[in-house]
Amino acid sequence: MRGRKSGGVKARDLGPFVPDTIHQGDALALLSKLPAGSIDLVVTDPPFAIDFRAQRGNYNRTGSRVLDGYREVLPDQYRDFTNRWMEEAFRVLSPAGSLYVFSGWNRLKEVLCGLDRAGFHTVNHLIWKFQFGVFTRRRYVTSHYHILFAVKDPSDYTFNKQDHYPEDVWVIPREYWKGRKKTATKLPLDLVSRILAYSSDPGDLVLDPFIGSGTVAVVAREMGRHFLGFELSEEYCAFALERLREEGTRGGRAAGSGNAEGEN
Numbered sequence: 001m002r003g004r005k006s007g008g009v010k011a012r013d014l015g016p017f018v019p020d021t022i023h024q025g026d027a028l029a030l031l032s033k034l035p036a037g038s039i040d041l042v043v044t045d046p047p048f049a050i051d052f053r054a055q056r057g058n059y060n061r062t063g064s065r066v067l068d069g070y071r072e073v074l075p076d077q078y079r080d081f082t083n084r085w086m087e088e089a090f091r092v093l094s095p096a097g098s099l100y101v102f103s104g105w106n107r108l109k110e111v112l113c114g115l116d117r118a119g120f121h122t123v124n125h126l127i128w129k130f131q132f133g134v135f136t137r138r139r140y141v142t143s144h145y146h147i148l149f150a151v152k153d154p155s156d157y158t159f160n161k162q163d164h165y166p167e168d169v170w171v172i173p174r175e176y177w178k179g180r181k182k183t184a185t186k187l188p189l190d191l192v193s194r195i196l197a198y199s200s201d202p203g204d205l206v207l208d209p210f211i212g213s214g215t216v217a218v219v220a221r222e223m224g225r226h227f228l229g230f231e232l233s234e235e236y237c238a239f240a241l242e243r244l245r246e247e248g249t250r251g252g253r254a255a256g257s258g259n260a261e262g263e264n
């Protein structure tokens with residue numbers, strides 16, 4: 001299914017923003033400055049309201065190479081936070097726009113309720129299965145993530161089928177960045193590429209209001225989409241910009257972030 005779109009990115013009013021930029025600041029404040037209907041696709045992995053700083057050394061990582069500065073939301077504020085950013089995401093999306101939001105199981109109920117409350121129609125509940133989680137003694141190891149695919153209008157949205165049977169469980173390994181500076185929660189480039197291939201067209205404008213290390217921007221640029229990113233942490237914002245400078249091409253990605261086993 002292909003959404004009806006209103007022309008190229010240059011024709012749009014983005015308020016104070018220009019395409020292909022990342023801005024440091026609070027997503028809620030920055031989203032409010034974006035004109036209604038200006039974005040084609042939102043892809044985002046929001047904070048989870050768990051203390052990631054305390055877990056920097058997890059996942060077989062050398063903690064000292066994991067960038068500090070990750071900004072969290074307090075657990076008792078999570079529902080309100082989720083409702084507020086989702087309302088804004090709904091407002092800034094074009095009538096044929098789509099949203100992909102990532103969630104761990106522990107915050108899934110707030111995310112599902114927030115989507116309904118904002119007016120989205122949830123099209124699919126995808127599972128991203130990755131290769132490992134944290135070591136556990138008295139519970140199962142978490143090795144999946146939820147991705148909710150939601151649209152404004154269920155009769156008009158972009159869906160560029162890539163597979164004959166596009167299944168809703170995606171097995172995609174986490175990336176290892178052996179020996180490199182990294183952030184605690186970066187998404188695999190292949191995972192974001194898959195989303196952009198299905199739910200956007202070249203020239204579309206993709207927004208990530210919680211862009212972290214800049215993965216959505218890196219993939220958007222290499223796939224000929226435009227991007228806009230917001231990030232509260234100054235350290236992460238600087239890291240995302242540095243990554244964009246160094247890693248805009250498939251060649252750069254292959255050299256630096258392959259899926260070899262070992263420390264990530």
Ligand SMILES: C[S@@+](CC[C@H](N)C(=O)[O-])C[C@H]1O[C@@H](n2cnc3c(N)ncnc32)[C@H](O)[C@@H]1O
Binds near residue numbers: 028045069210211231
């Ligand atoms: C799960 S991470 C995103 C990771 C990203 N997808 C990547 O591949 O690197 C969530 C990000 O949201 C940022 N954040 C937390 N609260 C924020 C807010 N109010 N506005 C903007 N960014 C925020 C955190 O600092 C963190 O970098």
